[in-house]
Amino acid sequence: MAEQWYSLKDMAKELNTTWQSVRSWKDQFYQFVPMDIEGKQVRFKKDALVVFQFIQEARDNGLDQHDIREGLGEKFGQAEHSLIQAGISVGDLAIDSKMIEEMKQTIELLQHEIADLKTRMQEVEIAKRDQELMDNLGKIREEREKKKKGIWSRVMNFTL
Structure with missing residues (x-):
């Protein structure tokens, strides 16, 4: 039946x-x-x-x-x-408890690696920003040097 x-x-x-x-x-x-x-x-x-x-x-x-x-x-x-x-x-x-523990450890390691990578990315971004600032500061200094007037041009108000 x-x-x-x-x-x-x-x-x-x-x-x-x-x-x-x-x-x-x-x-x-x-x-x-x-x-x-x-x-x-x-x-x-x-x-x-x-x-x-x-x-x-x-x-x-x-x-x-x-x-x-x-x-x-x-x-x-x-x-x-x-x-x-x-x-x-x-x-x-059913998953073996040992396998679950291994998975937890792997996940924990991956989370630490991700945190480290995020920190490194921030450091690289800060370094890039700092470099850009230094480059811009250098350009400003160069422009100022070009515009510097000599003593006679300042006295006589001449521009070279």
Whole structure:
């Protein structure tokens, strides 16, 4: 006998709620909802109905997301999902904590390098600006030297 699958709308109809609520619960508590994902299409296993009913009742009783997650973990444990197109389970996608630590260290090193490069860029820009100022000052001095008048031209008010 073939396993029964539910779409988002089918699940909403079974729970007498909106499909938006079911989608929100799926997104918030995906670890506990038995489902298969094929591309963008999500299909729920029949067991997901019980999980969603638990979530719905917990929401109606005023429990927050943290308490619901805790209750789901105790009652159902984490669900096994499969990615049909890729042929791998979500468990296979887990990243090793050692790898995460290495990534953090690499990111930290890159951030330091970026900070150093920014500092060097500022120093280069300051050096360029200083050079331009010195060049302009030199030009001003040259022009003044050309305009300097001799003593006789100043006395007689002549310009050479």
